[in-house]
Amino acid sequence: MSEHPSSVTVRGPLFKERGPLRLAFDALLDLIYPLRCVLCGGTLDGLAPDKLPSREIGICPDCRRLLVTDKSLLCPYCGEIGDIPADGSRCADCRNHRAAFERIVSLGPYTGYLRSRILLMKTEISGYTAEAMARLIWAARSETLRQSGCDLCVPVPRHYLRRLRRGVNDASFLARELGRMLDIPFDDRLLRRVRATPPQSRLGRSARLANVAGAFAVAPKRAKRLAGRRVLLVDDILTTGATAGECVRVLKEAGAAGCVVAVCARAGRNQYFGP
């Protein structure tokens, strides 16, 4: 498996549903370019497109194994890895720090291969890695996501200056794809970042809370969409939960009935999560 794929054949967002035309097109493409894993560039030998579950196209079994942590090892509420009570109740950590959101859905801890794919995803303007990550979240956590009962998918917004610098909001790609998987509306204009904030990395918990206070707002013209909705708030990484918590506070103030957070990875509360 190559760490940094340079030439990856990607069946992109043009063909989401695989009708007969799509299957024929895929078969033709396979003759020209072997189907490759979007995340690692490895070939998907032996896994013909029509044998793959339609919503997991392009992700090889090795990537799935390396990126997805068994959910029995993660706290179902805060997503932290560690001593998880067998009865499905909260871990000791989040019993003391109740978050504004109900639970976190993640692939696992922000380390190793998952961290490297997220760092790639953050800079990629095509959105292919983000889409693949969203499909992986869906493949691994669809039961929890369905049970969350969310009916609106919203990404954590980036300030426009950051979007100018990076070119993309990877959370927006993730949220659009997760919304499509869950078959619920996606809205990346509902929540706005109204104040640029210094990066959260290297800040302690209380400094993070102060840093994001008042940084988000619901767009007044779209606020009526929120009334009584349960929101799936999507971001790439969650650390202390300060950013997500502030988003949820603003969403609930504007009428949201509840919030579940979906992220690719959960960084430990005291973990540095640069680049």
Ligand SMILES: [Zn+2]
């Ligand atoms: Zn792979």
Ligand SMILES: [Zn+2]
């Ligand atoms: Zn917990």
